[in-house]
Amino acid sequence: KNQVEQSPQSLIILEGKNCTLQCNYTVSPFSNLRWYKQDTGRGPVSLTIMTFSENTKSNGRYTATLDADTKQSSLHITASQLSDSASYICVVGAGGGADGLTFGKGTHLIIQP
Amino acid sequence: DSGVTQTPKHLITATGQRVTLRCSPRSGDLSVYWYQQSLDQGLQFLIQYYNGEERAKGNILERFSAQQFPDLHSELNLSSLELGDSALYFCASSPRGPGMYEQYFGPGTRLTVT
Numbered sequence: 001k002n003q004v005e006q007s008p009q010s011l012i013i014l015e016g017k018n019c020t021l022q023c024n025y026t027v028s029p030f031s032n033l034r035w036y037k038q039d040t041g042r043g044p045v046s047l048t049i050m051t052f053s054e055n056t057k058s059n060g061r062y063t064a065t066l067d068a069d070t071k072q073s074s075l076h077i078t079a080s081q082l083s084d085s086a087s088y089i090c091v092v093g094a095g096g097g098a099d100g101l102t103f104g105k106g107t108h109l110i111i112q113p
Numbered sequence: 114d115s116g117v118t119q120t121p122k123h124l125i126t127a128t129g130q131r132v133t134l135r136c137s138p139r140s141g142d143l144s145v146y147w148y149q150q151s152l153d154q155g156l157q158f159l160i161q162y163y164n165g166e167e168r169a170k171g172n173i174l175e176r177f178s179a180q181q182f183p184d185l186h187s188e189l190n191l192s193s194l195e196l197g198d199s200a201l202y203f204c205a206s207s208p209r210g211p212g213m214y215e216q217y218f219g220p221g222t223r224l225t226v227t
Contacts, residue, residue, distance in 0.1 A: 041201070041221070041223070042220060042221065043203050043205075043218030043219050043220050043221055045115070045218070046215050046217075049215065089156065101158060103155045103157075105154070105155040
């Protein structure tokens, strides 16, 4: 069964600090891995999409890494801001169908001033 | 603003009732997806339509149905509602199938069943 596990479940850090969120997956066949940011009560917004051949991708202060051998991905946030407070969801695609997307439950990140 | 619109934003109804949620995709997008997000669950894929035809099905209950119209907007119909159907329902769109195409999510409809 395809699964995506995210850790930690929740995280509190001070504004200006860096943090790293983890995503482990058992999805086959692997097609792509996505990170989404979801503010409370709003729709997810895409941060990055990576394929098998990519091992790092940046979007401003967000940097995602992918190790397809160990089936792990991380999302690193640099110089956190209050607006980074949100849930971060890892999504792994298997094949090309929408039913092939497996969603993690997310990491709830709180940035404190 | 993703360009995907959903109505209504909030819906409160009683058990046993039927509701319809509406979604308008981004201009030019042919694929529409529906997701359910409960309080303690991650996003659950329900169903996908591509250019008016059902393309993929996820964990959608038989009480739920959807369709995509010629103008590409989509509706999700939920019937015989139960308390457990209370959730956020998101619609997303993409230019074609999911593949490597970005999915753009709408703001969601919050359904409360009392």
